[in-house]
Amino acid sequence: MAEPPPGYTIRHATQSDLPSVIRINRATLPENYHPSFFEDHLKKWGRAFYVAERDGEVVGYIMCRVEWGFGFKAKGLVKKGHVISIAVLPEHRRKGLGRALMLRAMDSLKREYGAEEVYLEVRVSNRPAIALYEKLGFEKTRVLHMYYLDGEDAYLMARKL
Numbered sequence: 569m570a571e572p573p574p575g576y577t578i579r580h581a582t583q584s585d586l587p588s589v590i591r592i593n594r595a596t597l598p599e600n601y602h603p604s605f606f607e608d609h610l611k612k613w614g615r616a617f618y619v620a621e622r623d624g625e626v627v628g629y630i631m632c633r634v635e636w637g638f639g640f641k642a643k644g645l646v647k648k649g650h651v652i653s654i655a656v657l658p659e660h661r662r663k664g665l666g667r668a669l670m671l672r673a674m675d676s677l678k679r680e681y682g683a684e685e686v687y688l689e690v691r692v693s694n695r696p697a698i699a700l701y702e703k704l705g706f707e708k709t710r711v712l713h714m715y716y717l718d719g720e721d722a723y724l725m726a727r728k729l
């Protein structure tokens with residue numbers, strides 16, 4: 569079910585949401601990007617860029633891109649959705665927003681971009697995120713050693729769409 573919890577809305581991100589998205593990204597994740605990176609993703613893959621809103625305030629987002637690469641199960645090249653960044657402000661967590669953002673984005677990656685699978689990287693210590701992805705049917709497919717700038721490993725997680 570991709571419906572947000574009562575009182576919240578999930579909608580496509582727009583250019584004017586980007587300052588809020590960037591603020592949330594900086595407040596919640598060590599992986600931060602230049603504003604042009606967010607703009608580029610919005611321009612190219614905006615149908616899979618969503619924000620969660622409450623009372624007119626953006627409280628979470630998901631940003632994705634679409635790539636060609638080797639499938640994690642199938643042989644040969646497949647179109648893959650890549651979740652680049654997802655975050656929900658701490659006071660709005662455990663209400664189902666992360667799940668709803670993921671479901672919306674995965675639906676768009678499949679229906680609007682024709683992606684056959686979806687993948688992401690996650691810190692091996694990030695138990696909330698790993699729990700969310702496993703609940704959504706993602707599998708750990710590889711460990712990426714020293715993936716993050718501080719030396720932490722990442723799990724590569726993927727699922728079919």
Ligand SMILES: CC(C)(COP(=O)(O)OP(=O)(O)OC[C@H]1O[C@@H](n2cnc3c(N)ncnc32)[C@H](O)[C@@H]1OP(=O)(O)O)[C@@H](O)C(=O)NCCC(=O)NCCS
Nearest residue numbers: 596654655656661662663664665666667690696697699700
């Ligand atoms: C990961 C994150 C987006 C999850 O958002 P959320 O809105 O709290 O997630 P949901 O409420 O939809 O949780 C769905 C399920 O995920 C799992 N989960 C989420 N947070 C969890 C936690 N702190 N501990 C254990 N399981 C957790 C649970 O199975 C949960 O279902 P339940 O509440 O019915 O038990 C949020 O914790 C976050 O913004 N973290 C900081 C940024 C981040 O780490 N992003 C991911 C980078 S890869």
